[in-house]
Amino acid sequence: xxxxxxxxxxxxxxxxxxxxxxxxxxxxxxxxxxxxxxxxxxxxxxxxxxxxxxxxxxxxxxxxxxxxxxxxxxxxxxxxxxxxxxxxxxxxxxxxxxxxxxxxxxxxxxxxxxxxxxxxxxxxxxxxxxxxxxxxxxxxxxxxxxxxxxxxxxxxxxxxxxxxxxxxxxxxxxxxxxxxxxxxxxxxxxxxxxxxxxxxxxxxxxxxxxxxxxxxxxxxxxxxxxxxxxxxxxxxxxxxxxxxxxxxxxxxxxxxxxxxxxxxxxx
Amino acid sequence: xxxxxxxxxxxxxxxxxxxxxxxxxxxxxxxxxxxxxxxxxxxxxxxxxxxxxxxxxxxxxxxxxxxxxxxxxxxxxxxxxxxxxxxxxxxxxxxxxxxxxxxxxxxxxxxxxxxxxxxxxxxxxxxxxxxxxxxxxxxxxxxxxxxxxxxxxxxxxxxxxxxxx
Ligand SMILES: Cc1cc2nc3c(=O)[nH]c(=O)nc-3n(C[C@H](O)[C@H](O)[C@H](O)COP(=O)(O)OP(=O)(O)OC[C@H]3O[C@@H](n4cnc5c(N)ncnc54)[C@H](O)[C@@H]3O)c2cc1C
Ligand code: FES
Ligand code: FES
Numbered sequence: 001x002x003x004x005x006x007x008x009x010x011x012x013x014x015x016x017x018x019x020x021x022x023x024x025x026x027x028x029x030x031x032x033x034x035x036x037x038x039x040x041x042x043x044x045x046x047x048x049x050x051x052x053x054x055x056x057x058x059x060x061x062x063x064x065x066x067x068x069x070x071x072x073x074x075x076x077x078x079x080x081x082x083x084x085x086x087x088x089x090x091x092x093x094x095x096x097x098x099x100x101x102x103x104x105x106x107x108x109x110x111x112x113x114x115x116x117x118x119x120x121x122x123x124x125x126x127x128x129x130x131x132x133x134x135x136x137x138x139x140x141x142x143x144x145x146x147x148x149x150x151x152x153x154x155x156x157x158x159x160x161x162x163x164x165x166x167x168x169x170x171x172x173x174x175x176x177x178x179x180x181x182x183x184x185x186x187x188x189x190x191x192x193x194x195x196x197x198x199x200x201x202x203x204x205x206x207x208x209x210x211x212x213x214x215x216x217x218x219x220x221x222x223x224x225x226x227x228x229x230x231x232x233x234x235x236x237x238x239x240x241x242x243x244x245x246x247x248x249x250x251x252x253x254x255x256x257x258x259x260x261x262x263x264x265x266x267x
Numbered sequence: 268x269x270x271x272x273x274x275x276x277x278x279x280x281x282x283x284x285x286x287x288x289x290x291x292x293x294x295x296x297x298x299x300x301x302x303x304x305x306x307x308x309x310x311x312x313x314x315x316x317x318x319x320x321x322x323x324x325x326x327x328x329x330x331x332x333x334x335x336x337x338x339x340x341x342x343x344x345x346x347x348x349x350x351x352x353x354x355x356x357x358x359x360x361x362x363x364x365x366x367x368x369x370x371x372x373x374x375x376x377x378x379x380x381x382x383x384x385x386x387x388x389x390x391x392x393x394x395x396x397x398x399x400x401x402x403x404x405x406x407x408x409x410x411x412x413x414x415x416x417x418x419x420x421x422x423x424x425x426x427x428x429x430x431x432x
Contacts, residue, residue: 006269006286006332028330035289035328036310048286052333076322100399101379102313105322106329181311182398 001038005047012056012161015049016136019157022047027159029072029111032103057110057161062087065167071110071160079104090171090264091129094121094189097175099182110160113145116152116208118239119183121175123209128189128200129171132164148207168193170223172263174256176203178243185244186252190260192223199257204238204249215257225262228254273337275300276344286332290324291315293331294341302342302371306401313400316372316379317341323379325399342371345378353424354378357417358410365404376400377414378421386422388415 007022009015019025026045028034029052037043051057057072062083069078078084078095085092098104098112098121112122113133126133126142133145136159145153154160168191175187184203191198197219199212218227233253235246244252271288272281275298282297294300294317305327306314315327318340345352351359354377364370380388380396393411402410 001287003285003287006330008332008335028333031330031333032310032328035330036308039308048330050330050333100313101383101396102316102323102325102376102399103310105319105324 001035002041002044004045006050007047008050008053010053010055012054012136012159015051015054016157016159018049019159022049025049025157027051027114029108029114030074030106031111032099032107033111033115033117051110051159060084067091067165067167069109069163069165071162072108073110075099075104075107075109075112076101078109087167088129088165088171089267090168090173090189090191091125091165094125094173094175097121097173097177109163113163114152114154114160116146116148116150117183118149118205118208119178119181119185119203121173121184121187121202124184124187124189124200124202125165125173126163126200127209127211128191128198129165129168130191130193130196130198131166133160134162134164135160146209151208166193170264170267172260172267174259174263176252176256186249186256188253188256188260190219190257190264192219192264195220197223199260201253201257204253206237206239212253212257219261223261224265225258228257228261231257233257269332271331271335273334273339275339276341284331286330288331289327290317290319290329290331290334290339291326294326294339300341300343304368304371306368306372311399311401312369313372313376314369316375316400318375318379321382323376340375342375345374352378353420354381354414354417357413357420361409361413361416363405363410363413369400369402369404373397373400373402373410373414377417380414381418381421386418388418390415 025047028048028050057070059070061068075095075098131142133140171191173189176185178185186204187202189200199215233250235250238246238249240246268283304314306312310328317326
C-alpha cells in the first residue's frame with residue numbers, strides 16, 4: 001500500500017468540506033473493498049477521509065412504511081436488526097449472505113452501493129425495492145443511481161448518507177454464491193409492492209445490476225413461480241469468466257428467479 | 268506520523284505510526300504480538316482475526332488509526348493465570364490444529380461465534396460461521412469438533428452467563 005494522508009472528521013459537514021478541499025481523497029467506510037484494492041496497488045488515493053467517526057451516518061430506523069438505513073451501518077447490524085427481520089426479512093437475509101461474519105462486522109451498506117461491484121448483493125435489493133439513495137446533496141432513485149460496472153451517479157466528493165427502502169408485502173432474495181469468494185455468481189431479488197413487481201439481478205450482468213422486464217410482466221398476471229417457469233434469460237451482456245460462462249449464468253439467473261418468487265409467494 | 272492509542276488485551280498502548288499501518292501490522296510490529304498471523308493478501312483467510320470492540324474482524328483489513336480509542340483482544344489475551352482459555356484447551360484436546368498457522372484466527376473466531384450463537388452449537392452452524400477462516404491442514408473436521416466442545420466448556424466455566432441464556 002502506498003502512503004497517504006489520513007483525516008478523521010466527526011461530522012458530515014466536516015467530511016464534506018474535507019472532500020471539497022483535499023486533493024485526490026477517497027472516503028473510507030468499512031474498508032473491505034478499498035483497503036484490499038489499495039494493498040494490491042489498484043487504487044492509490046493521496047488521502048483517506050475516514051467516515052467511521054461520523055455518528056450521524058449509522059443507524060436503522062423504521063419510519064412509516066419505509067426502513068431508513070444509515071450509510072455507515074454494518075452488514076451485521078442489518079442482518080441482526082429486529083425491525084428489519086420483522087418488516088423486511090428479505091433484506092436481513094441478504095445481509096446475512098454477504099461474505100463471512102468478519103466481513104459483515106466491518107462492511108457497510110454505503111460502501112457496498114458506492115462501489116457497485118457487479119457481484120455485490122445490495123444493488124439488487126435497492127433496485128427491486130425501488131430504494132432511494134440519499135446523499136449530502138440530493139436524493140436518487142436506485143434505477144438512476146447504478147450507472148454501470150463499478151459506476152454510480154455519485155459526483156466527486158458526494159457522500160451517501162442513507163438508503164430508504166420501502167417495505168414490500170412480499171420480497172425474497174436467492175443467491176448462488178461463488179464458493180471461494182462468496183460473492184454472487186447470480187443473485188435475484190424479487191419484490192412485490194401492491195401492483196408493482198420488480199425482479200433485479202446481480203452477479204451476472206456485464207454492466208452491473210439489471211431488471212428482467214419479461215419476468216416482471218409475467219408475475220403481474222400471477223405472482224407464482226409457475227408464471228415464469230418457461231421463461232429464459234438471454235446470455236447477451238452477461239459476464240463470462242473462469243467461474244461461469246454467460247450461458248451458465250443465464251440458466252442460474254432463471255433458477256434463482258424461480259426460487260426467489262417461490263420464497264416471496266410463501267410469505 | 269500520527270499518534271494512535273488503544274487498549275490491547277487490557278493494556279493501554281500508544282505509538283506514532285504511518286497512516287497506512289494496518290491493525291495487524293501495529294499488533295505484530297509495534298507491539299510484538301506475533302500470535303496474530305497474516306495468511307493472505309485478499310482478506311479471505313482469517314489468520315488475522317482479532318476482536319475489535321468485542322467483534323471478530325480481519326485485522327489485515329482495518330487501519331490501525333481507525334481503531335484509535337478502541338478495545339482490541341488478541342490470541343495472547345485469552346489465557347489467564349497460566350491456564351489456557353477453554354477454547355484453546357478444546358483445540359488441544361480435540362487435535363484441532365496441525366501446523367497451527369490458522370489456529371489463532373480460528374480460536375478468535377470461535378470465541379466470537381460463541382458470543383453470538385451461544386454454547387450449544389451444531390455442526391452446520393459452526394461450519395457456516397467459519398466461512399471466513401481457511402485451514403490448509405486439518406480438513407476442518409477436528410476444528411469443528413473442538414469448537415463445539417470449547418463452546419460447551421465456556422458455558423460450564425461461566426455459570427452466570429449460562430444461567431442468563
Ligand atoms: C472476503 C470478502 C468477501 C466479500 N463478500 C461479499 C459478498 O458476498 N457480497 C457483497 O455484496 N460484498 C462482499 N464483499 C464486499 C463487502 O461487502 C464490502 O464491505 C463492501 O463492498 C464495501 O463496503 P465498505 O464499507 O467496506 O466500503 P469501503 O471499502 O470503505 O469503500 C468502498 C468504496 O465506496 C466509497 N464509499 C464508502 N462509503 C461511502 C459513502 N458513504 N459515500 C460515498 N462513497 C463511499 C469509498 O470511497 C470506496 O471507493 C466482500 C468483501 C470481502 C473482503
Ligand atoms: S490475513 Fe488473510 S484475511 Fe487477514
Ligand atoms: S492447522 Fe495448518 S493451516 Fe490450519
